[in-house]
Structures are given as structure tokens and as C-alpha cells.
Amino acid sequence: MTHAAKKMTGGLHARVLFAVVACAAVVSPSFAQSPAPLPESLRVAAKQPQSTQQASPVLSSATDHENRPLGGRTASKQSASESQQVVEPVTSASSYFRTIIALAAVLALIAVVAAIVKFAGKRSGGLFAALAPAAKAPQGVLEILARYPVTTGTQLVVIKFDRRVLLVSQTANKGWRGGATLATLCELADASDVASILIKTRGEEQASLAVKFQKMLATEDTEFDKPADRNPYAIRPQIKPFSAPGARLDVVASDASNADPKSPKQTAAAIRQRLAAMQSSSRRAGGAA
Numbered sequence: 001m002t003h004a005a006k007k008m009t010g011g012l013h014a015r016v017l018f019a020v021v022a023c024a025a026v027v028s029p030s031f032a033q034s035p036a037p038l039p040e041s042l043r044v045a046a047k048q049p050q051s052t053q054q055a056s057p058v059l060s061s062a063t064d065h066e067n068r069p070l071g072g073r074t075a076s077k078q079s080a081s082e083s084q085q086v087v088e089p090v091t092s093a094s095s096y097f098r099t100i101i102a103l104a105a106v107l108a109l110i111a112v113v114a115a116i117v118k119f120a121g122k123r124s125g126g127l128f129a130a131l132a133p134a135a136k137a138p139q140g141v142l143e144i145l146a147r148y149p150v151t152t153g154t155q156l157v158v159i160k161f162d163r164r165v166l167l168v169s170q171t172a173n174k175g176w177r178g179g180a181t182l183a184t185l186c187e188l189a190d191a192s193d194v195a196s197i198l199i200k201t202r203g204e205e206q207a208s209l210a211v212k213f214q215k216m217l218a219t220e221d222t223e224f225d226k227p228a229d230r231n232p233y234a235i236r237p238q239i240k241p242f243s244a245p246g247a248r249l250d251v252v253a254s255d256a257s258n259a260d261p262k263s264p265k266q267t268a269a270a271i272r273q274r275l276a277a278m279q280s281s282s283r284r285a286g287g288a289a
Helices: 003-027 029-033 040-046 050-055 057-067 074-083 093-123 127-131 191-225 264-288
Strands: 142-151 154-161 164-172 180-188 236-239 251-254
Touching: 142 191, 154 191, 164 191, 180 191
Parallel strands: none
Antiparallel strands: 142 154, 154 164, 164 180, 236 251
């Protein structure tokens, strides 16, 4: 093989090696970190006799050039690939425990602050007590008479405020704000109009109360009409008639048969007679036996 042919073969091998290494570096960073395996043709060229390489200094210089890194970019590519590696977060039970403790501490702090505000509102007076959550709400000042749903999230509310009646539109807020928006649609201050509204709204309540009262009266009437269990030996009060307007009313106990009670002596004599009769009957029965 002539010197020109060897030179052309070495240049071709160098181009092939450069193309293989470049493709490996583009496809995967791991190929850029580790040297790519040489093709079989390049291995054969690398295993040529030393005499041939010494005879052709141009081929040996080309082979040395092929064994060098591509322009010193290997180190920079390795550092770039290492920096691009995804670092996975390390999670453990202790981290979850710390998170739970922190959340519980925040919730406990909120509860303590709310309790302090309520207690301060009860103890102190003035505007703070009036605006506190535990403020007084006396009855009769503000009263909701009726509610009429219109659409989803919107309803009409009839409110009585002292001597006025307000028609308010309540619309529920959507999103993170929550709550509701109130807008006054109508206000009635005339006494006749207010009375008409109150009669119409409270008519059902009054009617229900009247029905309940009538039922109670009916049950009491039926209980009164039932015949009582009359005991002939029951003691009932008896009122003596009086002639004078200033006379007292004397209550005398009498039985149902209006019989005159016996004196104590008569009662004792009757008991003795019964005992004597019982003794005589028992003696007769014993003598017959």
C-alpha cells in the first residue's frame, strides 16, 4: 500500500470515528461520559504492526489525533449532564410529623385568639362589645318575616326593622369570597302598609294558635262530660243553706247515702255484740265435735 493510500485510509477512519462519537453524545449523555467502543475496522487499523506505523509518520499522527477527546469538551459535557440530573426530594416520617405539628399549632393559635376576642367582647363595653361575636341581639328590633327564593342563590327577604318593613334581595357570592350580598329593593314606612304586611305574614301563625286553643278546649270539655266514679262511701263536702246574708258557710262531711253517723258508744256496743256472737258460735261448734 502506498503512502497516499495509507493517508486517505487514516483520514476516512478519523471522520468515521468523529461521526460515531458525535451521534453518541447527542443521543445519550452516558455515551459522552464513557468512551464509545471503536468499530471493528478501526480496531483492525489500531492493531497494525509497529513497523508499518513507524514507516508512515503521517498515519501515526492521525491515529494519535483520533485517540484524543473531541476538542476538550468531554469534561464540560460531563459537568453539564451532572448538573441536569434531577435531585429527588428525600421524604421521611419526621418531615410529615413536623408539618402536622406546625399545622396543629396554627389552628390552636387561631382558636385561642377567637376565645380571647369573645371574652374581651363580653367583659368590655362600648363599640368593641357591640361588634364582638357575643354581642346582644334583643328581640323585637329586627325580625325576618318571610323568604321567597327566586333563582339559584338569589332570594327575596322581608325584614321588619322597628316600625319599617324592608324588601331585601339576597344574592350568594361565588368564588373564594363566599358570603352573600344584600340590596334593599323597597322600604315601607306607612303605618297602614306595615300593618297590612304584618297581618298577611302573621296570619298563618295566629290561625294555627287559634286551632290549637280550640283543640285544647274540646279535650277539656270531653274530660268534663265523662261520668265520674261515684263511691257510696266517699266523703263529699256538703254546704248548709244560710238565711242571713252575713252567715258563714259550714262544710259538713257526709256519706253518699246521707245516713246519720252513730255515736262512739253505739259503735263499741255493736262491736261487743258481734264478738260475743262469734264466741258463742265457736263454743257450739266445739261441743258438737
